[in-house]
Amino acid sequence: MSMKRREFLARAAAASAAVAGVAVAVRPAPAGEAPARPGKSRVVVIRHEALAAEGQGPPAPRVREILDEAARALGGDARASDAWARWFKPSDRVGIKVNCLGYSTRPAVASALAEAIGTIGLAPDRTILWDRTSRELKAAGYDVRDAARGPRCFGTDALVSRGNGGYTADVLTSGAIGSLYSRIVTDETTSLVSACILKDHNIAGLTCALKNFFGAIHNPNKYHESGGDPFIADVCAHPLIRERLRLVVCDALRPQYQGGPSFRPQWQWPYGGLILGTDPVAVDRIALEILSKKRAAAGMPALEAEKRPVRYLASAAERGLGTADLGRIEVVSIGKAWLDVG
Amino acid sequence: MAMHEIGRREFLRTVGAGACALCAARACAEDAAGDSVTEGAKPQAAVHEARWYDRLPDKAVRCRLCPRECTVADVERGYCGVRENQGGEYKTLVYGNLCSTNIDPIEKKPLFHYLPGTTALSVATAGCNMECKFCQNWRVSQYRPEQVESIVIPPENLVRAAKARRTPTIAYTYTEPVVFAEYVHDTAALGRKDGVGSVMISNGYIREPALRDLAKVLTAVKIDLKAFSEKFYKEQCAAQLAPVLATLEVLKDIGIHTEIVTLLVPTLNDSVAEITGLAKWIVTHLGPDVPVHFSRFHPIYRVKNLPPTPVETLTRARKISMDAGLRYVYIGNVPFSEGESTYCPSCGKVVIRRVGYNVDASLLKSGACASCGHKIAGVWSQDDALAFKPRPPKDGKPAGG
Numbered sequence: 001m002s003m004k005r006r007e008f009l010a011r012a013a014a015a016s017a018a019v020a021g022v023a024v025a026v027r028p029a030p031a032g033e034a035p036a037r038p039g040k041s042r043v044v045v046i047r048h049e050a051l052a053a054e055g056q057g058p059p060a061p062r063v064r065e066i067l068d069e070a071a072r073a074l075g076g077d078a079r080a081s082d083a084w085a086r087w088f089k090p091s092d093r094v095g096i097k098v099n100c101l102g103y104s105t106r107p108a109v110a111s112a113l114a115e116a117i118g119t120i121g122l123a124p125d126r127t128i129l130w131d132r133t134s135r136e137l138k139a140a141g142y143d144v145r146d147a148a149r150g151p152r153c154f155g156t157d158a159l160v161s162r163g164n165g166g167y168t169a170d171v172l173t174s175g176a177i178g179s180l181y182s183r184i185v186t187d188e189t190t191s192l193v194s195a196c197i198l199k200d201h202n203i204a205g206l207t208c209a210l211k212n213f214f215g216a217i218h219n220p221n222k223y224h225e226s227g228g229d230p231f232i233a234d235v236c237a238h239p240l241i242r243e244r245l246r247l248v249v250c251d252a253l254r255p256q257y258q259g260g261p262s263f264r265p266q267w268q269w270p271y272g273g274l275i276l277g278t279d280p281v282a283v284d285r286i287a288l289e290i291l292s293k294k295r296a297a298a299g300m301p302a303l304e305a306e307k308r309p310v311r312y313l314a315s316a317a318e319r320g321l322g323t324a325d326l327g328r329i330e331v332v333s334i335g336k337a338w339l340d341v342g
Numbered sequence: 343m344a345m346h347e348i349g350r351r352e353f354l355r356t357v358g359a360g361a362c363a364l365c366a367a368r369a370c371a372e373d374a375a376g377d378s379v380t381e382g383a384k385p386q387a388a389v390h391e392a393r394w395y396d397r398l399p400d401k402a403v404r405c406r407l408c409p410r411e412c413t414v415a416d417v418e419r420g421y422c423g424v425r426e427n428q429g430g431e432y433k434t435l436v437y438g439n440l441c442s443t444n445i446d447p448i449e450k451k452p453l454f455h456y457l458p459g460t461t462a463l464s465v466a467t468a469g470c471n472m473e474c475k476f477c478q479n480w481r482v483s484q485y486r487p488e489q490v491e492s493i494v495i496p497p498e499n500l501v502r503a504a505k506a507r508r509t510p511t512i513a514y515t516y517t518e519p520v521v522f523a524e525y526v527h528d529t530a531a532l533g534r535k536d537g538v539g540s541v542m543i544s545n546g547y548i549r550e551p552a553l554r555d556l557a558k559v560l561t562a563v564k565i566d567l568k569a570f571s572e573k574f575y576k577e578q579c580a581a582q583l584a585p586v587l588a589t590l591e592v593l594k595d596i597g598i599h600t601e602i603v604t605l606l607v608p609t610l611n612d613s614v615a616e617i618t619g620l621a622k623w624i625v626t627h628l629g630p631d632v633p634v635h636f637s638r639f640h641p642i643y644r645v646k647n648l649p650p651t652p653v654e655t656l657t658r659a660r661k662i663s664m665d666a667g668l669r670y671v672y673i674g675n676v677p678f679s680e681g682e683s684t685y686c687p688s689c690g691k692v693v694i695r696r697v698g699y700n701v702d703a704s705l706l707k708s709g710a711c712a713s714c715g716h717k718i719a720g721v722w723s724q725d726d727a728l729a730f731k732p733r734p735p736k737d738g739k740p741a742g743g
Contacts, residue, residue, distance in 0.1 A: 102417040133488070157488065165489030171480070171644060178475070178644045202402070202415040218489055221423035222473050222580070259400055262416035 040330040041279035041323050043286045045252075046070040047335035052272030056106050056141065057253045063112035063274075067249070070276045071116065073332045081119045087246040087278070088191060090121040093128070095189035095244075096151075098196075099212045100131040102261040104140035105197045109251045109274070113195055114151040127151040129195075130184045132215045134158050156182040156216075167218045175234030175319070179217035185240050192244040194280060198252040198287045200260035200267070204228040205303040205310035207261055208287040209248040209280035210236050210321070229311035230319075236280065237319040248283040250275035255287075257294040269294065271341065281322025282329045284313055286338070289326070294341040388487070388494050390437035392425055393524050394552045401430035408471045408520055408547050409585040422521040423486045424469035436467035436522045438497065438529075441482050441490040447699040451513055451543050452674055453601055454684060455633045455720030456562045457727065458694055459701040462541065463504040466516035467525070468492070471547050473580045474568065475644035476607055483517040484643075497529035504538045510724045511561070515543035523552060530559035539727040546589035547581055553592055554735065561727040562599040565590060569604070569611035570620035578610060578645075587623070594628050596732040599721045601633040603674070606651045606659060608639065617659045621666035630667045631719035636660060638675035657681065670719070688716035 048066050050058045057063065068080035075083030088094055094117055098105040114127045125147065131137055133155035134144045142153050159166035159182075167180035185192070196212040203224045204211055211232050214220035223231030236242060252273035259267050271290070277283040288310050292302065303309050313324040323329060331338055394407040401416040405425060412420035414427040424436045446464045448457055468490045470483040477483055482490055495503075504512050512533055514526045519542045530540035539561035546565040548556075557563075567586060568579055575583040593600045604620065606612045624632055636659040638651045656673040660681050663671045673681035677698045684694035684706075691713045695702040705712040709722040721727050 102415075165485065167489070173644060178473075202413070202418075218486065219423065219473075219484055221419045221421055221486070222484075224421070225580075260415075261418065262401065264400075 040328050041277065041282035042074060042330045042332060043275060043277040043279070043282050044070045044074045044332045044334065045273055045275050045286065045290075045338035046073070047271065047273040047333075047338070049272055051253045051274065052270035054254070054270075057108050060108045060111040060115065063108050064115055067109075067112050067116050067274060067276075069334065070274055073334060074276045074278070080116065084117050085120045088117050088120055088122060090123075092122060092190045093126045093188060094122065094191050094193065095184055096127060096129045096193045096195045097212055097215065098129055098131050098137075098140070098142070099207070099215065100136040100140040100142070101215070103197060103199050103256055103263040103268075105195050105251045106253060107141045107143075109249065109253070110142070110195050111151075113193065113249050117193075124150045125152055128184060128188055129153040130155060130182075130188075132156055132182075154184075156184055159183045159187070162187070165218065172238060172240070174238035175230055177217070177223055177231050177234045179219050179235065181218075181238070181240050182216045185216055185244065189244060191246045192241065194245060194248045194250075196248065196250050198250050198255040198271075198275070198291065200256055200258050200291065201308075202260065203308060204232065204312065205308045206284065206288050206291060208250055209277075209283045210312065210316055213241050216241065227308055227311045230315035232312040233315035233319050233321065236316065236321055242321065245280060246278065248275070248277050248280050250283060250287060252287070252290070255291065255294070257291050257298065258300060267298075269341070272336070273338070279322035279329075281313055281316045281324050284310075284316075285324045285326060285329060286331060288313070289339065290341060293339055297341050388437045388439035388492075389428075389433050389435055390524060392432040392434045393527070393555075394549070395432040397430060401427070403427050403430065403432040405432065406549060407523060407552050409549060409582065410471060410547075411549075419486075422469045422471045422518075424467065424521050434522065434524055435487045436469060436492075437525045438494050438500070439467050439487055439492045439522075440465050440495050441468050441487075441492045442466040442516045443495075445507060445509055446513065446515075447701075448511060448513075448541075449696065449699050449701060451515060451541065451564050452603065452635050452637075452672070453541060453562060453564055454635070454672060454694070454696075455601065455670065455718070456541065456599055457510060457539075457721065457724065458703045458706075460511065461507075461509045462511040462513035462515075463500070463507060463509045464513040464515045465495075465500065466514070466519075467522040468517065469521040470518040470545075471521055471581075472518070472545055475578050476605065476639060477643050478640070479516050480643040497525065497532050500529050501533045501536050501538055504533065505536065509538075510727075511539045511541055513541050513543055515541075518547075519544050520548045520552075523548070523556060527556055527559060530556070530561075534559055534561075534728060537724070537728065539724065545579075545581075546586040548589060549585075550588070550592050553589060554596065554732065557593070557596045557598050557732045560598060561730055562601075562721060563593055564601045564603060565593070567602050567604050567620065570616050570623065571611070574611050578607075587627070590624075591627055595735065598730060598732060600628075601635065603635040603637055604659075605637045605639050606655055607645065608648050608651055608655065610648075612651070612655050612659065614658070614662060617662045618666060621663035621668055624663075625667040630669045632668070633670040633672065633719075634663055634668055635672045635674045636663075636681075637673075640675075653679070684718065686711035686714060686716050686718065689714040693718055 071083035075086045077083040110129050156166040171178045194209040194212045196208050201207040254268040256268045317324040396404045405412045419426045444464045448462050468485045468487040541562040543564045572583045575581045636656045660671045669687040682696040693706045693711050710717045
């Protein structure tokens with residue numbers, strides 16, 4: 001992609017943001033510079049026609065190319081492997097937390113991500129694609145396996161032989177929550193990626209990077225009241241998540257702006273994007289802008305009007321998990337302008 | 343997770359070949375799975391359509407069982423974690439999916455004015471519609487059904503087991519029976535026909551229509567009145583006090599035998615003012631004959647920073663309540679206390695002496711004090727238990743129906 005095109009796209013994105021009343025710093029994809037402007041969280045939104053295909057999207061190798069470009073932009077690196085090496089090291093055990101409830105993170109995205117991380121020299125079996133249950137992973141199209149070759153893939157319930165349904169033996173508290181955490185987090189990983197999907201949620205308003213970790217605790221049903229606030233933030237504020245979470249890769253290929261978390265194709269649209277960031281709050285904030293803009297364009301009421309505003313982002317910011325302040329988020333837009341939801 | 347105390351094999355021998363076969367199959371499957379991490383937990387076999395819910399547009403449902411009235415999107419679960427929206431149909435995942443079974447003294451429930459000295463076949467499934475930070479059974483109540491070891495026992499098998507073990511009562515207990523209300527209802531209905539009573543040991547967090555449906559087949563109820571302040575319910579139980587008080591009033595209206603337990607947690611719900619308020623409310627709204635138990639807290643789950651309840655606190659609560667007019671007040675989890683026994687409110691003599699779970703009811707004659715003949719409130723024979731019929735609502739329709 002030429003610099004001229006990037007500049008053009010950046011201006012277009014800025015214009016879109018201005019139209020939407022969003023004061024976000026938008027700039028072209030950088031290369032070979034510091035990961036983000038001082039005091040700002042960088043979020044990369046990369047869009048490509050290939051990503052907008054219906055169903056499961058493009059094959060993993062094609063997703064991988066696009067993902068690498070986004071990683072370079074996020075890290076400010078000339079080579080993708082250098083970018084991935086910013087967040088992971090060969091001795092890591094990486095847990096890629098996908099979201100398989102209702103409308104799921106596409107296997108092609110998760111597989112491409114696992115492959116990309118592997119370029120730093122990480123042995124393939126040191127990566128795990130995981131969620132709550134193997135059954136849900138299978139239903140979402142994942143190849144559940146504990147393979148010697150390639151990334152492993154299974155649910156927390158697969159560790160049931162370790163007792164307590166695959167969860168920690170004792171309850172862990174964080175703010176308002178008291179939960180058992182998945183032994184995949186505690187026993188099998190040193191670092192985490194939130195490989196979420198961008199979709200509406202009938203109670204919390206939005207499910208993306210942060211809420212994805214409700215799938216890491218044994219009792220998420222207890223914590224949906226008040227729009228999941230502050231519970232979602234509290235789950236992620238526990239050191240088990242906070243200290244392991246290195247990266248967010250959001251499947252925004254065909255986001256869903258209404259009817260979530262169930263699969264409702266009538267409310268999905270071909271956005272054709274991936275959203276990357278190291279700040280999960282900032283990623284969620286940008287995801288919310290996209291979702292809200294699409295809802296408005298589709299003539300749907302704002303989430304606030306439906307009494308399900310996304311409250312938990314402010315609580316997450318208060319807990320130091322990242323920034324929800326658009327003025328402190330630097331959006332790097334690659335391809336079609338990130339706020340063009342047409 | 344281990345089953346509760348009854349020998350599992352022994353119990354299964356009693357409940358019938360069907361359940362045994364299921365258990366054996368399951369055990370074999372577990373053995374075969376070994377440590378494979380790709381197998382996961384076995385699918386649940388106790389999925390059953392829920393009884394109290396409304397269908398909403400776009401495959402959503404609204405649960406009408408408890409005061410939370412969860413609106414649940416397709417593929418999601420309600421607060422209790424045991425009810426799931428499957429394509430617009432609300433399903434209970436715990437119909438007969440028992441994680442705990444035991445034969446307990448009825449006094450352990452505690453029910454002190456209901457068939458004293460008898461036993462109850464006591465069962466539970468995973469799940470609860472509250473989250474009490476001091477829950478003594480959180481290892482099952484705060485789990486989802488797929489996270490605990492369970493066996494599926496159909497209603498008819500459970501009734502058969504109760505009869506085979508000569509227990510006059512089935513107790514739905516340990517966790518929260520409201521969340522497995524369909525199973526409670528169907529089992530209790532069968533039991534009634536077969537001479538087995540059913541008691542529900544509950545937090546009382548249930549809507550009136552469902553409660554009235556259950557009361558048609560139950561023979562007694564024990565309600566945990568966890569405190570007498572909304573603050574406590576909100577902060578310690580993630581719930582509200584008002585619906586529980588409403589349940590107690592409905593139970594009085596129904597006329598079913600009811601006892602109340604309050605676990606006194608040091609500094610959180612044990613003030614003189616709160617106990618006084620609680621006792622006066624019971625006297626005023628339910629009458630002085632409702633047995634009330636003050637029970638001892640032990641540090642557990644999310645409240646490990648407080649000591650066990652001092653015995654003096656329990657004794658004081660008993661005195662406050664009796665001074666407020668309650669006639670039968672007990673203190674629990676304190677063996678060898680005089681607060682374990684039942685005294686005649688007329689002559690003051692012991693009518694049922696208890697030491698732990700040892701019961702001597704020889705001074706109770708036909709439900710009355712052997713010394714003075716004063717009638718003691720309660721259910722004293724199985725015939726009386728099974729003869730219970732609920733009074734219909736005054737206006738013919740339950741609130742919220």
